[in-house]
Amino acid sequence: TCFILLLVTITRLIYTVGKTEQQKPLILPDLDIENIFHKLRDDPETIQMASTDYGHIVHELPAAVFHPSSIDDIATLIKTSYNSFVPFHIAARGQGHSTQGQAMARDGVVVDMATLRKQGNGVSISVSKDPLIGHYADVGGEQLWIDVLHASLEHGLAPVSWTDYLYLTVGGTLSNAGISGQSFRYGPQISKVHEMDVITGKGEFVTCSTQKNLELFNAVLGGLGQFGVIARARIALEAAPKRVKWVRLLYSDFSAFTEDQERLISINGRKQKNALDFLEGMLLMNQGPINNWRSSFFPLSDHPRIASLITEHTILYCLEVAKYYDDQTEKNVDKEIQVLLQGLAYIPGFYYEKNVSYVEFLNRVRSGELKLQSQGLWEVPHPWLNLFIPKSQILDFNSGVFRDIILKRNISSGPVLVYPMNRNKWDDRMSASIPDEDVFYTVGFLHSSGFDSWKAYDAQNREILEFCRDAGIKLKQYLPNHSTQEDWTNHFGAKWMKFLERKHQFDPKMILSPGQKIFHKQL
Numbered sequence: 001t002c003f004i005l006l007l008v009t010i011t012r013l014i015y016t017v018g019k020t021e022q023q024k025p026l027i028l029p030d031l032d033i034e035n036i037f038h039k040l041r042d043d044p045e046t047i048q049m050a051s052t053d054y055g056h057i058v059h060e061l062p063a064a065v066f067h068p069s070s071i072d073d074i075a076t077l078i079k080t081s082y083n084s085f086v087p088f089h090i091a092a093r094g095q096g097h098s099t100q101g102q103a104m105a106r107d108g109v110v111v112d113m114a115t116l117r118k119q120g121n122g123v124s125i126s127v128s129k130d131p132l133i134g135h136y137a138d139v140g141g142e143q144l145w146i147d148v149l150h151a152s153l154e155h156g157l158a159p160v161s162w163t164d165y166l167y168l169t170v171g172g173t174l175s176n177a178g179i180s181g182q183s184f185r186y187g188p189q190i191s192k193v194h195e196m197d198v199i200t201g202k203g204e205f206v207t208c209s210t211q212k213n214l215e216l217f218n219a220v221l222g223g224l225g226q227f228g229v230i231a232r233a234r235i236a237l238e239a240a241p242k243r244v245k246w247v248r249l250l251y252s253d254f255s256a257f258t259e260d261q262e263r264l265i266s267i268n269g270r271k272q273k274n275a276l277d278f279l280e281g282m283l284l285m286n287q288g289p290i291n292n293w294r295s296s297f298f299p300l301s302d303h304p305r306i307a308s309l310i311t312e313h314t315i316l317y318c319l320e321v322a323k324y325y326d327d328q329t330e331k332n333v334d335k336e337i338q339v340l341l342q343g344l345a346y347i348p349g350f351y352y353e354k355n356v357s358y359v360e361f362l363n364r365v366r367s368g369e370l371k372l373q374s375q376g377l378w379e380v381p382h383p384w385l386n387l388f389i390p391k392s393q394i395l396d397f398n399s400g401v402f403r404d405i406i407l408k409r410n411i412s413s414g415p416v417l418v419y420p421m422n423r424n425k426w427d428d429r430m431s432a433s434i435p436d437e438d439v440f441y442t443v444g445f446l447h448s449s450g451f452d453s454w455k456a457y458d459a460q461n462r463e464i465l466e467f468c469r470d471a472g473i474k475l476k477q478y479l480p481n482h483s484t485q486e487d488w489t490n491h492f493g494a495k496w497m498k499f500l501e502r503k504h505q506f507d508p509k510m511i512l513s514p515g516q517k518i519f520h521k522q523l
């Protein structure tokens with residue numbers, strides 16, 4: 001903190017000295033530094049909180065943690081750094097649910113966005129029916145998606161694009177993309193944003209949208225926190241369904257599994273109103289339990305026969321789909337599901353279904369989290385690897401990774417997700433980087449490990465990446481973790497120059513989100 005306070009003092013001196021009497025009052029009240037001094041904390045507990053994350057792998061000590069009372073406080077902090085003789089790094093920290101230190105700031109300042117949430121401003125829902133954009137919610141970047149859900153449901157509305165887990169912040173997921181089983185149909189969360197208020201790396205408060213300040217709008221969405229802090233996002237809402245028909249089907253053959261997934265996500269255009277609302281997939285292997293923390297679905301009485309099928313085939317592939325309905329559509333939903341699933345090549349007799357409320361479905365991961373928390377198994381290392389794989393190479397990926405590396409190493413525990421999405425639901429002008437094919441898969445290795453065993457998973461992750469490189473699989477990492485300039489250049493591909501240009505435009509002193517390790521400038 002002393003370091004930051006020193007910088008702030010120097011900044012004040014620079015602004016005061018050499019300015020005419022007329023200039024001084026214009027600059028100093030604007031910076032309003034005194035008001036933010038006491039919001040910087042450096043007690044060990046606070047520093048410890050900001051120097052770890054859900055991954056429990058990377059640890060970076062910040063000089064201080066900032067507890068803002070308002071968006072203006074954040075603007076003042078960023079402006080202070082920007083105008084400083086020696087700027088300091090600043091990282092917004094949402095829930096800190098990154099796994100590789102992305103929300104950390106070594107020797108800089110971490111902005112604890114949760115403090116804003118605790119001010120109780122909540123989520124503001126506008127139910128005005130703008131003929132152009134329809135219903136929307138104006139939501140602070142610090143808000144949790146679970147709270148956006150509850151607030152919008154009070155109006156019979158809800159966002160359409162989600163993540164599997166809802167205790168993440170709006171700013172945190174929009175900085176990546178925000179994907180789940182709805183993405184194939186509704187696009188990632190970044191495609192459902194109408195407008196944002198952003199504090200740039202110069203400390204400027206800018207409202208941006210597709211109509212206004214488009215460059216900043218596109219930069220920030222999927223921008224890994226590099227261009228500004230998202231203060232508010234306007235999220236599209238639609239009429240919320242009441243209930244969900246939720247189905248899982250088991251496959252032993254990967255080609256049949258992916259062909260069926262691709263067929264189901266290809267229902268587009270006018271037919272789409274009868275299409276599925278959600279589609280995912282996962283691996284079932286001997287290394288993990290049949291029901292895992294992300295979902296407990298299969299009836300206990302069926303575990304023995306599923307387990308013996310896994311023993312027979314080594315890996316089973318589980319297709320997971322859902323269709324929403326409400327009072328009006330209830331009588332048709334079974335029929336529609338039947339039609340949609342007709343002709344699928346799952347193993348006969350391995351069809352499971354559930355009928356749950358919409359909230360129970362969207363919040364399905366929470367009960368698993370609470371169970372793990374109660375067993376002390378939530379706060380453990382999470383050496384995750386999330387990839388986007390082009391459709392044309394997913395069979396090579398299956399044989400080289402699932403059927404070779406994973407089985408050979410035999411350490412896998414935790415869910416492995418595999419499901420496709422449509423590229424045309426993504427806006428390529430945004431910063432998020434995805435494969436260059438109409439359909440691509442997301443593959444998520446969501447490992448949990450012991451504090452002394454995460455390195456084995458890390459080694460497995462590296463082996464997977466090396467295999468893909470050698471096999472020419474043109475993957476992109478989701479929630480990317482790269483450390484060299486060359487890797488980042490490859491990650492963004494044709495978008496890299498744009499990304500650089502935008503960085504120079506909106507955060508020229510490279511102050512924001514240093515934990516992403518994209519820009520290595522020492523401040």
Ligand code: FAD
Binds near residue numbers: 094165168177225
């Ligand atoms: P943080 O980890 O706090 O921050 C992430 C990055 O965003 C940092 O660089 C930070 O500086 C920046 N940032 C944070 N807030 C702001 C802001 N307001 N403005 C600008 N930048 C900001 N992702 C999916 O897409 N789909 C899933 O289904 C999914 N499931 C998950 C389940 C679990 C259990 C966990 C732990 C993560 C999951 N994720 C999923 C990943 C998650 O979306 C990202 O890790 C996300 O960044 C976490 O949000 P956060 O609020 O914790 O962000």
